[in-house]
Amino acid sequence: MKQQSNETKFFFGSFGEADECLFDYLHAEVVNYVIGQNSIVKDGDEDISKLEWMGFAVGYRVIERLTREWVRFKDELDMIKFICTDFWSSLYQKQIDNLKTNHHGTYVLQDNAFRLLSNISGNEQYLKESPRLLAFTCGLLRGSLANLGIVSVVKAEISCLPSCKFHVEVQRV
Amino acid sequence: MTIHNLYIFSRTGVLLHYAEWNRQNKSGITNEEESKLMYGMLFSIKSFVNKISPLDPKEGFLYYKTSKYTLHYLETPTGLKFVLNTDNQSQNVRELLQQLYSQVYLEYVVKNPICPMNEPIQSELFKLKVDELMKKSPIFLNRSL
Numbered sequence: 001m002k003q004q005s006n007e008t009k010f011f012f013g014s015f016g017e018a019d020e021c022l023f024d025y026l027h028a029e030v031v032n033y034v035i036g037q038n039s040i041v042k043d044g045d046e047d048i049s050k051l052e053w054m055g056f057a058v059g060y061r062v063i064e065r066l067t068r069e070w071v072r073f074k075d076e077l078d079m080i081k082f083i084c085t086d087f088w089s090s091l092y093q094k095q096i097d098n099l100k101t102n103h104h105g106t107y108v109l110q111d112n113a114f115r116l117l118s119n120i121s122g123n124e125q126y127l128k129e130s131p132r133l134l135a136f137t138c139g140l141l142r143g144s145l146a147n148l149g150i151v152s153v154v155k156a157e158i159s160c161l162p163s164c165k166f167h168v169e170v171q172r173v
Numbered sequence: 174m175t176i177h178n179l180y181i182f183s184r185t186g187v188l189l190h191y192a193e194w195n196r197q198n199k200s201g202i203t204n205e206e207e208s209k210l211m212y213g214m215l216f217s218i219k220s221f222v223n224k225i226s227p228l229d230p231k232e233g234f235l236y237y238k239t240s241k242y243t244l245h246y247l248e249t250p251t252g253l254k255f256v257l258n259t260d261n262q263s264q265n266v267r268e269l270l271q272q273l274y275s276q277v278y279l280e281y282v283v284k285n286p287i288c289p290m291n292e293p294i295q296s297e298l299f300k301l302k303v304d305e306l307m308k309k310s311p312i313f314l315n316r317s318l
Contacts, residue, residue: 021284024284025284027286028284028286029286032286119280119281119284119285119298120285120287121296121297121298122297122298122301123298125296125297125298126287126296129287133286
């Protein structure tokens with residue numbers, strides 16, 4: 001019996017991984033489903049706006065629960081900081097590695113080992129396919145900011161896997 | 174101690190991955206033919222062992238040994254087959270194969286949505302990690318024989 005429990009540990013690495021990989025596998029399937037749905041590819045770009053909207057809806061709801069025990073945020077930067085630390089670590093088990101801002105509504109969030117990309121490639125391979133893995137997260141950011149009262153445009157940039165940057169541009173009315 | 178080569182087969186016998194490190198004797202046939210031959214032999218050994226076993230075979234076939242090398246075999250419940258050829262002195266190869274499965278195959282193939290399952294593995298990162306794991310292992314001692 002003891003032997004068996006050892007073996008289980010071997011196969012699954014660490015305990016409590018099941019909940020993490022559930023999201024990974026579900027996300028992967030959602031991505032593959034959406035990609036498979038649109039057979040028309042225009043100018044070599046895949047239509048990933050559906051994924052982005054899914055992320056938006058999820059982010060909009062998630063932020064509601066994550067902030068329930070928080071006091072009100074001071075300003076915009078405070079909210080972005082919350083996104084970089086608590087929000088990110090509750091979703092991806094790590095914090096954003098680098099945050100840059102021009103103090104005029106543009107923020108660059110850099111993750112050097114993004115969870116959804118870290119198992120894909122360590123070099124240029126799959127660079128073309130990787131935007132589809134980021135669309136959901138872009139929407140997630142946009143949705144959560146929207147529920148905090150910030151209307152924004154979020155874009156992702158990948159130069160070398162598995163690191164990526166999210167550009168958040170706040171739209172001032 | 175040395176590691177010679179590695180085969181990973183899917184449940185249906187597709188060669189998912191092949192790597193070699195220290196192989197002096199080439200089989201003289203193409204990789205495809207060789208993998209078919211290998212899979213056929215493993216299949217036969219497995220059913221032979223299960224049939225001939227006087228007791229409950231449990232895990233069944235584990236390894237075989239010749240005067241020159243040992244072939245280690247690990248089959249997961251899903252039918253994935255890991256085959257590693259080493260020399261006769263190597264220890265704990267089974268552990269290494271289990272690591273290969275849980276730390277490399279699961280992480281870099283199963284968790285890679287772009288990598289289709291049950292097809293030859295294209296991912297460069299996977300190949301790199303396999304190489305890393307093998308070279309890190311104490312069994313791997315690159316010395317010319």
